Amino acid sequence: MTAPSILKGRAWVWPDDVNTDIIIPFRFKARTNDPVEMAKYAMYGFDPEFYKKVKAGDLFVAGKNFGGGSSREQAPVAIKYSNVAAVIAESFARIFYRNCFAIGLPALEVPGIAKQVKQFDEIEVNLQDWSVKTRDGSVHPALKVPEFLRGLMREGGLVEYYKRHHNFPWETLETKAVAR
Amino acid sequence: MRQDILNDDSLTFAEKIICVRADGLGKILRPGDITVLPVDLAMAQDSTGPLAIKVFGEIGVPKVWDPSKIHLVIDHSFPAPDEKVANLHHLMREFVKKTGVRLVEGSISHQHLLENHVVPGMILFGADSHTCMGGAVGAFATGIGSSEMAAVWASGKLWVKVPESIKVNLNGQLNKGVFARDIVSHFIATVGEDGGNYRSIEWKGPAVKDLSIASRACISNNSMECGCKLSIFEVDPTTQEYLRSVNRKSMYEIHAGSKASYKNEYDVNIGKIVPEVAEPGNVDKVKEVGEVEGTPIDEAFIGSSTNGRYEDLTVAAKILKGHKVKTGTRCVITPASKGVFEQAIKNGLAEIFLQSGAVFTNATCGACVGTHLGVLGENEVCISSSPRNYIGRMGAITSKIYLSSPATAAASAIEGKIADPRRYL
Known part of the structure; x- marks a missing residue:
């Protein structure tokens, strides 16, 4: 599945330091391998009924250090299978960020974005330009990401990428020697 | 070339180990550069392994790259407290039978690996954030998610970005009732929950020699709570004595150069730390x-x-x-x-x-x-x-x-x- 390049949706605004225990508690995520089941516990630490309230195409906007703590890929999986189309944060924790690309969930780092968006504002993510347009029409560029990662995200993550190319996106990097 | 890099006085631990281990690159890499590392040891546990097994199946590669280097550890919920967990443990054991990868049950992965496998200079990826504990003996050890773990199982390699580094100089002596955990809690409070995000932390200074391998493991492990990629104690006589006692040898002994540049440096007098x-x-x-x-x-x-x-x-x-x-x-x-x-x-x-x-x-x-x-x-x-x-x-x-x-x-x-x-x- 290739993601469309413009994503419009209403924004759920989250604070700084939303960790993966909040996004999906261990005792639920470690008891299933089914992403649809994982989605029932998305954002459980803040609101156990979040899964009833979220709508397909919604977007996440968060402060700094979104996804800190555990390496659990079930955290971005639970968000993706809640049909949240993209996560925008002022910064991401390292493993969560890698996991987003690995599973094909668009993740954009936009400094200062949390203060520009109010709960349920309609906003727009442009995956082509790698930017976010807020309700007042202003465009906020996201921090640059290496092209091989954006390609991975566009193609839907590692599984889809491998099926199409029969290699992983970094395997072609190796021969090019990417040192600056 | 490798020897030149090992002797390079301008590289941090992270820069040096990545340059030494990146296959056939022959270039000096600096923070922000991206390269690919060969993996010496790959670990997944019972809350990340089942998803990695599922993804590995979906990728569709017929065999794992090297079963002797892949460890599946049943540790988080051992023995299974309920039927749902038991079914996921069963999935792991079946995967082990099919692929010949290693199975460990009933010891926490990081401690099991430290006791049995981790050596200085090794490249260790674990599907668990606290994998960075391997830095206690000078290994490149860091956490990843389940899909990337499945990719490692398939290919034996993974991309990395060269991180910026932080240097912490530990001075003084711990007071009675104060332990390694208090040192690392104190540090996390200083830098904040994301103060080490994407970064490699190097623990240095005269007080390091007084820290046992167990205390270093506590600090390297808990450093994850400021988001770090690596948390490193370079090889010293304590490490060498430990390696002798467990009959293991270093792959590479990496020492940061004296002219290496750090994003931040901290001086900590551990004698002033109280129980935190x-x-x-x-x-x-x-x-x-x-x-x-x-x-x-x-x-x-x-x-x-x-x-x-x-x-x-x-x-x-x-x-x-x-x-x-x-x-x-x-x-x-x-x-x-x-x-x-x-x-x-x-x-x-x-x-x-x-x-x-x-x-x-x-x-x-x-x-x-x-x-x-x-x-x-x-x-x-x-x-x-x-x-x-x-x-x-x-x-x-x-x-x-x-x-x-x-x-x-x-x-x-x-x-x-x-x-x-x-x-x-």
């Missing part, structure tokens, strides 16, 4: 024990990959000996590995724990992740030597977790409220 307690919700909300002393608790948990080693249990036993756990308070003590468990039984620690009224469990992550053996109910309060105090981490989302050293947790178990361990030592 993190308040519920965030790992960087750290207070001196005196500021939270007297807070009533329902449970004290001593264990986890951060603080469940023999050294930790010895301190807990010293404090609990001749005392009783306060009526109405539970004290759960969970060793980090089968080896630690056995040693605690052999040397009389288990007896002290049982006489005090504590529960001494098998080795597992258990209560730390709220999966079994000490789960918290609505509004319950726990003091714990585990790494995280996040909302709902150990059970109900209304429960509250304070974090401390095993000593502070043990003293608190006796009093049924947060207590200063210095009174018991």
Whole structure:
């Protein structure tokens, strides 16, 4: 599945330091391998009924250090299978960020974005330009990401990428020697 | 070329190990550069392994790259507390039969790997954030997710970005009742919950020589709580003595150059650190024990990959000996590995724990992740030597977790409220 390049949706605004225990508690995520089941516990630490309230195409906007703590890929999986189309944060924790690309969930780092968006504002993510347009029409560029990662995200993550190319996106990097 | 890099005086540990190990690159890489590393050891556990197995199946590669380098560890919920977990454990055992990868059951992955496999200069990826504990003996050890783990199983390689580095100079001597855990809690409070995000931390300074491998493991493990990629103690006589005792040899002994450049440098006089307690919700909300002393608790948990080693249990036993756990308070003590468990039984620690009224469990992550053996109910309060105090981490989302050293947790178990361990030592 290739993601469309413009994503419009209403924004759920989250604070700084939303960790993966909040996004999906261990005792639920470690008891299933089914992403649809994982989605029932998305954002459980803040609101156990979040899964009833979220709508397909919604977007996440968060402060700094979104996804800190555990390496659990079930955290971005639970968000993706809640049909949240993209996560925008002022910064991401390292493993969560890698996991987003690995599973094909668009993740954009936009400094200062949390203060520009109010709960349920309609906003727009442009995956082509790698930017976010807020309700007042202003465009906020996201921090640059290496092209091989954006390609991975566009193609839907590692599984889809491998099926199409029969290699992983970094395997072609190796021969090019990417040192600056 | 490799020797030139090893001798290069301008590289940090992270820059140097990546340049040395990146296959056939022959270039000096700097922070922000991206390259590909060969993997010496890949680990997944029972809460990340099942998803990696599923993804590996979907990728559709017929065989794993090298079964001898892949470890599946059943540790988080061991033995299975319920049917759902049992089914996922079964999936792991079936995968092991099919692929020939290694299976470990009933020791926490990081401790098992440290006791048996990790050596300086190794490239270790684990599908668990606390994999960075391998930095205690100078390994490149870091956490990844399940899909990237499946890609490692398929190809034996993974991309990395060269991180910026932070240098921490430890000076002075620890006071009575103050431990490695207090040093790292103090540091996390200084830099904040994301102060080490994407970065490699190098622990240096004259006080490092006084830290045992177990204490270094505590610090490297818990450094994850500021988001780091690596947390490194370079090889020194303590490391060499340890390697001799377990009959293992270094792959590469990497030393940062004296002219290496760091994003930040910190000087810490560990003689000024007191027992530290993190308040519920965030790992960087750290207070001196005196500021939270007297807070009533329902449970004290001593264990986890951060603080469940023999050294930790010895301190807990010293404090609990001749005392009783306060009526109405539970004290759960969970060793980090089968080896630690056995040693605690052999040397009389288990007896002290049982006489005090504590529960001494098998080795597992258990209560730390709220999966079994000490789960918290609505509004319950726990003091714990585990790494995280996040909302709902150990059970109900209304429960509250304070974090401390095993000593502070043990003293608190006796009093049924947060207590200063210095009174018991």
